Amino acid sequence: MVNAPTVLVIGGGSTGCGIARDLAMRGFDITLVEKGNLTNGTTGRMHGLLHSGGRYAVADQASAKECIAENRILRDIASHCVxxxxxxxxxxxxxxxxxxxNKLQGCRECDIPTTVLSAAETRAKEPALAEDVERSIAVPDxxxxxxxxxxxxxxxxxxxxARIETHAEVTDVLVEDDxxxxxxxxxxxxPGKRTHRAPGTTEEIRADYVVNATGAWAGQIGELAGVDIEVRPSKGAMVIMNxxxxxxxxxxCRPKGDADIIVPHETTAILGTTDKEVDDPEGYPEEQWEVDLMIDELSELIPVLRESRSIRSFWGVRPLYEPPGTGTADPTDITRDFFLLDHEERDGxxxxxxxxGGKFTTYRLMAERISNHVCEQFGSKADCRTAEEPLPGSEDFEVLRDHMEAFGLRSPIGRRSxxxxxxxxxxxxxTDGPNPVLCECEAVTRAEIQDAIDQSGTDLNAVRIRTRASMGNCQGGLCCHRMANELHPEHEEPTVRTAxxxxxxxxxxGQRxxxxxxxxxQAMLNHVLHGTTMNRDHDxxxxxxxxxxxxDTGIERTRASDGD
Amino acid sequence: MAISDDVIVIGGGLAGSMSALSAAKAGASVRLISHKESTLRHASGLIDVLGYPTEGDQPVVNPFDALDELPDEHPYTVVGESGIREGLALFDEITGDLYAGTHTDRNALVPTQQGTVKPTARYPRSMAAGIGNDRETLLVGFESLPDFDAPLAADHLEAVNVPFASRGVTVPFPADLRVDAKYTRFATALEREETTAALAETVESHLDGAERVAFPALLGRDNDGSVRSSLESHLGVSVFELPGGPPSLPGLRLVDRLSEALDAAGVHRSTGVPVVGRETAGDRVSSVLVDRGNHTPHPYHASEFVLATGGLVGKGIDSDRNGVHEPIFDCHVPHPKDRYDWFCGDAFGDHPFARFGVVSDGELRPVDAQGTVEHENLRAAGSVLGGANIAAEKSGSGISLATGALAGRLAAEAI
Structure with a gap:
């Protein structure tokens, strides 16, 4: 497109990145700004469930139907993430x-495939389940x-x-003539990739259109633009098992409640969750009772959890929204549906x-809807292609997997990579040089770390989310410094130290x-390793x-001076 | 056959070994029971006594001048200066030429693989050339060992303002090892003369006037220093090792030396078996129960017992969501009731958990919450004792030496 319309997308979560991709594929000139690293908000703080829709099949069938449809699409376009x-x-x-x-009936009504399993069949599939479970419904979660x-x-x-700018915070929304x-x-x-210790700068980014995809933070952007957006952030706790x-x-299988799901995720299992409304999406208490509740309640389903090792917990905020005047008291009753707020229609x-609003599983659909809306503003007829075109990493993956001999990696490492x-x-x-494993818990090699650094600069948390390095049992005790070493010599020593x-x-x-x-x-071992051996606490x-x-001036000099 | 000794020491780390050697030296028949491999294997091999007694950032020059600053419950306050000197003397006797630092009470500032310096009281002889002089230094790292980045460490040393110039270079390892070989394989590979020669040849081209060359602490598995000597004669300059770890060989070498000393002292050893409980008679321990893989644990009898099972890392101190405990004798371990009071928000904060451990009387006997001795014939040594933040203070090894030597001797004397 010549002189393509410029669109500024605010928010680097799944929705914002999905919108940036969708509109960029449709020919728009996109800039995305995110105040932290990608996934910094809610996206990076969820339990990693790809919904079948089963969880909504009784109370919210519209959401359930969207979930199963998107579930099928993501299996296809994002196979390496699923x-x-x-x-x-x-x-x-x-x-x-x-x-x-009711659950079974609801699933059927929403076109979610189900199989009912007897107690014996259920426990044969998942032996860690309690002996007294009665039966289960299998769904494509x-x-x-x-x-x-x-x-x-x-x-x-x-x-x-598209231009993607992380660690770029919107400080003002520019309004001229309404x-x-x-x-x-x-x-x-x-601007550009993050470099610790580099000085900050400001930039005025003008755009033909702005999309606010900041989820639980949408109200804050609204405030800068002078409009009210009644987001009702609700926190949820998640506990990671090793x-x-x-x-x-x-x-x-019971009506909505806390601590009712376990998601196997990579090498871990994630227990979730709670649902409690908070005022500020960043400043809310992370409480012991939530951790204990996860373990105690879910032990009723999986008794071994009571004795198992947890490596950390984290909290996320749901970007819940309901139209003004709805007035739902309990956040668990607020709809999980998403809303497109055109501020021209709504606020002039x-x-x-x-x-x-909305949820992770339907991020692509949300992006499609808002991209359609943006297209309408500019009279663009470009079609959405995100449901068919695979994401980078999911292109012809099956063909490639057959050729995954080695790259000089031991087979379990190569498989994980x-x-x-x-x-x-x-x-x-x-790679040219040796490619040793840097993170043993998650089997991440130097080449993967270097690739992530190429994408994200000195932000090692951005490297972490790209590679999973430092996310295993040791929680970085044995590999954080190895990851940092890889920043040198491209970045100077003080920058490496800060990163x-x-x-x-x-x-x-999270380990706390x-x-x-x-x-x-493990925490004491890390403390001893980084304190005693590396002296990082008193650097x-x-x-x-x-x-x-x-x-001590050494043996020779001491002896020499003794002789004087 | 019933097993009976004068003294049973539980735990095969630095504190346990010192206790056993000290008790044996005082004439007792001693049995050392150990379960897992010692955490000493992962340690840097440095013997710290005291680097930072308080939260201040400046290291102390002389640890003995700073003992007054430690709190009453600190193990050093319990054993006193004489206890520390007794521990060091026994350690020096055992390690002989393997270690340096005996010529002064002052701490050495040892350059590390991170490019920091660390205050320590005794250092492996292989690190001695790195201490206290201003000769230009070349740091050499290996491409396939990602823990140590020599050019980065050199830049860090510069930021520390060490009194010598340093440069770093990363070279290929001079032998073909399989991908992600264990670090001990690197060390043993260097013991072959052709490997050492090839390494020297590579390094020589980078010397460029450097008067010392530093390598990560992987120069040979053995204690004889032959790899270092060979490199020195090839290169014509001093060579030394930089502590780090894991991977680190000095910890393993020290384990070997302690093992030789235990054998020489006639200490009986039961390895690979956990102590799972104890039997008592009145206020005395009569036996400890050892799980030998049979259905019932086996009682091992002795007159005196030393608990040297380590702290949280070695699992001498254990915890669950509700509390902290010492699993074998159920000795009292003081800790805040709420587990969210066990730690600080800052990763390098003064964490209460770092001080978790048993509390002892003046003879290192664990006491209960009221201060009453738990068992007349039970003493504790090393990290199982609480009251010290060994990582922040840099005091872990010193506490193990001092309390180990004293607990072993007192146990032998009590028979």
Whole structure:
């Protein structure tokens, strides 16, 4: 398109990246700004469930139907991000038989494939389930890596000409004559890839249209533009176990409630969740009772959880929204549907639309709808292609997988790497020098780390979400510094040190909720390793110059001076 | 056959080994029971006594001058300066030429693989050439070992303002090892003369006037220093090792030396078996129960017992969501009731968990919450003792030496 319309997308979560990809593929000139790294908000803080729609099949059938349709699409276009584990809705003796029948009926009405399993069949499939479970409904739930998916959308958008700016925070929405004309953005370390310690800059980004895809933060952007967006953020806690106690998504078959799902995710299992409204999507308490509730409640389904090792917990905020005047009291009753708020129609402010509500599984559909809306503004007839065109990494993956001999990697390592990289494996893993494993827990090699650094600069948390490095049992104790080493010599030593500290602190933050038993032991090991052996807690590079001559001056010099 | 010794030491790490050697030296028949491999294997091999007694950032020059700053419950306060000196003396006797630092009470500032310096009291002889002089240094790392980045470490040393110039270079490892070989394989590969020669040849072209060459601590599996000597004679300059770890060989070499010493002292050893409980008679421990893989644990009898099972890392101290405990004797371990009070928000904060451990009386006997001795004939040594943040203070090895030597001797004397 000559002189393509410029669209500024605010928000680097799944929706924002999905919109950037969709519109870029339709020929728009896209800039996406995200105040943290990609997935920084809600996308990076969810349980990784690819919904079959079963969870909504009784109470919210419209959402359920969207889920199953998108579930089928994502299996196709994002195959390297999806693991089709299948899911079970499990009924315990105290759970209502009527609800079970309603669930089954609801799934059928929504075109969600189901199989009813007897108690014996259920336990044969998942032996860790409690002995007294009664029966279950099998549905096509899956596990999806939200980081990988989001990054793949951003990569695809870039390949179609989009500019993606992370660590770029909107400080003002520019309004002229009742029309949004762009935003002021603060680049924390300058535009482009992040470089720790580089000075910040500001930029005025003008655009023909602005899309506010900031989810739970949509109200804050609305405020900058002078419009009210009544987002009702609701927090949910998730507890990560160090192994997969189950290989199938396990849902408790009962009406909505806390602590009713376990998602096997890569090498871990994620327990979820709670649902509690919060005022501020960033400042809310992360509480012990939530962690204990997950473990205690879900132990009724999977008894071994009571004795199992948790490696960390995290919290996310749902970007719930309901139209003004609905007034639902309990956040668990607020619809999971999404809303497109055209501020011209709604508030008399042209040039901007917000998208709020919704859920991860339907991110692509949300992106399609809002992209259609943007197209309408510009009279564009371009079709959406995101339901057919595979994401980078999912192109001809099956063909490539057959050729995955080695790249000089041991087979388990090679297998994990190629699962993560999909069709990008050959491009990433073909290297000149040795390619040692840097993260042993998650089997991540130097080549993958270098590829992620190429994408994201010195932001090691961005490297982490791309590769899973530092996300295993040791929580970075054995690999954070190896990851940081890879930044040198492209980046200077003080920059490397700052980047390392940031990653290490981030890893610590989530572990604090898992500090008992094995993980407390691990935390002490990390403390000893980074404190005792590396002296990172008292790094003399941070201090005034040491008086080296006051200390032991070595055997020879000491003897020499003794002789004087 | 019933197993009975004068003294049973539980735990085969630095503290346990020191206890056993100390008790044996005092004339007791000693049995050392160990389960898993010692955490010492993963350690840097440095013997810290005290680097940072308080939260301040400046290291102390002389650890003995700073003992007064430690809290009452600190193990050093319990054993006193004489206890620390007794531990060091025994360690020096055992390790002989393997270690340096005996010539002064002052801490050495040892350059590390991270390019920091670390205050320590005793260092492997293989690191001695790195201490206290201003000779220009070349740091050499290997492409296939991602823990140590020599050019980065050199830049970090510069940021530390060490009194010598340094440069770093990364070279291919001079032998063909399989992908992700265990680090001990790197060390043993270097023991072949042709490998050492090839390495020297590569390094020589980078010397460019450097008067010392530093490698990660992988120069040979053995304690004889022959790889280092060979490199020195090829290169014509001093060679030293940089501590790090894991991977690190000095910890393993120290394990070997302690093992030789235990054999020489006639200490009986039961390895690979966990102690799972104890039997008591009145206020004394009569036996510890060892799980030998049979249905019932086997009682091992002794007159005196030393608990040296380690802290949270070695699992001498264990915890669950509700509390912290010492699993064998159920000794009292003080800790906040709420587990969210066990840690700080900052990863490098002064974490309460870092001080978790048993509390002892002046003779290193664990006491209960009221301060009453738990068992007349049970002593504790090493990281199972609480009250010290060994990582922040850089005091872990010193505490193990001091409390190990004292607990072993007192146990022998009590027979």
């Amino acid at each position: 693991e089709m584990t299948g899911g079970l809705f499990v009924q315990r003796p105290e759970d209502s038989g009527e609800y079970f029948r 899956g596990a999806i890596d939200p980081f990988r998916l989001c990054v793949a959308n951003a990569l695809s958008a870039q390949r179609h000409g 029309t949004v004309v762009g935003c002021n953005v603060r680049h924390h370390t300058g 192994v997969r106690q189950v290989d199938t998504v396990i849902n408790r 402010l042209a040039g901007m639309t917000s998208i709020v 190629t699962q993560r990289l999909g069709s990008r494996a050959e491009e990433v893993l073909t 390392l500290d940031e990653l290490y602190q981030e890893r610590w933050k 909720h898992a500090l008992w038993g094995e993980q407390l032991s 003399p590079a941070r201090q005034e110059t040491l008086d080296f001559d006051a200390f």
